[in-house]
Amino acid sequence: MEAFVPFKSPRGIRDLLPDQQPLWRHVEDVAKETARRFGYQRIDTPVFEQAGLFVRGVGQGTDIVEKEMYVFKDRGDEELALRPEGTAPVCRAYLEHGMASLPQPVRLYYLSPIFRYERPQAGRYRQHHQFGVEAVGDGDAAVDAEIIELGWRFTQALGLRDLTLVLNSIGDKACRPAYLDSLREHYRTRLADVCTDCRMRYERNILRVLDCKRTDSKCQEVAESAPRISERLCDACRAHWRQLVSFIEALGIPYRVNHRLVRGLDYYTRTVFEIQPPDEGSQSTILAGGRYDGLIEELGGRPTPGIGFGTGIERLVANLERQGKETDVAAARPDALVAYMGAAAKEHAIKLASELRQQGLSVLxxxxxKSLKGQLRHADALHARAVLILGEDELTSGTVSVKDLATGEQQRVERGEVGGALLRSN
RNA sequence: GUGAGCGUGGCCAAGCGGUUAAGGCGCCAGACUGUGGCUCUGGAGAUCGAGGGUUCGAAUCCCUUCGCUCACCCCA
Known part of the structure; x- marks a missing residue:
């Protein structure tokens, strides 16, 4: 017989307790309001999809697909996957619902849980939540600027300080292949100087050697001396990039260009960007995104440009807490607790509580x-505003004793007047 | 997947080989019978993560395992 082990939440998956709700609601409210101002509409896609959507969209060789997806078969033997990222499902919905025939671009946002089978760590969980924004159907740099501005305004509205916007362009089908060749050429003769991870990246995904952070080998040196993609962009990508930078400057958003910024998902083209907090955490990136002009086509649609970002609520909340952000939202307090003495009063108490709730009051x-003393103690512990006492005296006179817990004042009120009295004193 | 640190009641936390495992918070109750918050008193609640070993004796030492945390990889 196995010893009984109490259940726990699965590894890397946590409860969001009542204490933490106000700050979370605040972040979500700011997200919704920012999206509204920019004309983005909410979309909710399912928590799971056909696994193939992500294999196709995110890329066969990516870590997300290769080792981080929660995949399972349902009873009909369909291969499904818990959503490991937000963009591919939105693009799937765009195609499935013929959004190509709507005015372009289609501006959408979502607030949804994301699942990745990773080793949990500070700011990283197997289930996390993203606020994501996508503009599908318009490839103009003005849309890039709009998306980036949306992300920037969002973090500013939350009150996050000292953030850095980092920009880069990683080219497109026209110019990237040649660049990758020159990058490979640069590394070919220097593989011995570089860490084992970089040697692996050299084989699997050469672009990622650029964001190696190791300092115990010559990776930094080799990466710095590598050819820069910004100098190898084709005319179209270069023009797009120049426009984007001028728009960002016109908007007065501070930014830094990092030619070594690349992103892990296969679908990115041209613009990639991140917003990072000041402290050098390892997974400190708070918001990240980019353009994905080939994705819709990859998913079976007509060639359609798109751009978007995702931002992790857990990380936003962590940064807000680190900044000492107060949960200014008052914790939910019951308006009243109904105390009663004796079996006869109990039924009246139940009815009274019911009536008051129907008037919109929060009543327990x-x-x-419990003794009356115990009931009062209980009310106090729950931070109730008032206690309504029903005892023999009140029952015979058809009244209720209303005690205000803040002032300690108590008065008899006609049974029918209680709701009004409470509403007035709120 | 790799490496390191840590696992004592709901939470925080002493103890570091030797009688019934401190304390604080929280919870429950009492302090003259229908009255809170302060104070005082009392109470419930721990097989010291689990399994094995060393020892006359282990929460304390060793091994294994699970979990948590942090870092790497990668990512929000």
Whole structure:
């Protein structure tokens, strides 16, 4: 017989307790409001999709697909996957619902859970939540600027300080292949100087050697001396990039160009960007995104440009807490607790609580078997504003004793007047 | 997947080989019978993550395992 082990939440997956709700609601409210101002509409896609959507969209060789997806078969033997990122499902919905026939670009946002089978760590969980924004159907740099501005305004509205916007362009089908060749050429003769991870990246995804952070080998040196993609962009990509930078400057958003910024998902083209907090955490990136002009086509649609970003609520909240952000939202307090004495009063108490709730008040019934003193203590512990007392005296006179817990004042009120009295004192 | 640190009641936390495992918070109750918050008193609640070993004796030492945390990889 196995010893009984109490259940726990799965590894890397946590509860969001009542204490933390106000700050979370605040972040979500700011997200919704920012999206509204920019004309983005909410979309909710399912928590799971056909696994193939991500294999196709995100890329066969990516870590997300290769080792981080929660995949399972349903009873009909369909291969499904818990959503490991937000963009591919939105693009799937764009195609599935014929959004190509809507005015372009289609501006969408979502707030949804994301699942990745990773080793949990500070700011990283197997289930996390993203606020994501996508503009599909317009390849103009003005849309890049709009998306980036949306992300920037969002973080500013939350009150996050000292953030850095980092920009780069990684080219497109026209210019990237040649660049990758020159990058490979640069590394070919220097593989011995570089870490084992970089040697692996050299084989698997050469672009990623650029964002190696190791300092115990010559990776930094080799990466710095590598050819820069910004100098190898084709005319179209270069023009796009120049426009984007001028728009960002016109908007007065501070930014830094990092020619070594690349992103891990296969679908990115041209613009990639991140917003990073000041402290040098390892997974500190708070918001990240880019353009994905080939994705819709990859998913079976007509060639359609798109751009978007995702931002992790857990990381936003962590940064807000680190900044000492107060949860200014008052914790939910019951308006009243109904205390009663004796079996006869209990039924009246239940009815009274019910009536008051129907008037819109937040009302709790005292727990059974407690003395009046105990019931008052209970009310105090729950931060109730008032206690309504029903005892023999009140029953015979058809009244209720209303005690205000802040002032300690108590008065008899006609049974029918209680709701009004409470509403007035709120 | 790799490496390191840590696992004592709901939470925080002493103890570091030797009688019934401190304390604080929280919870429950009492302090003259229908009255809170302060104070005082009392109470419930721990097989010291689990399994094995060393020892006369282990929460304390060793091994294994699970979990948590942090870092790497990668990512929000």
């Amino acid at each position: 019934l005292a727990p059974p078997g």
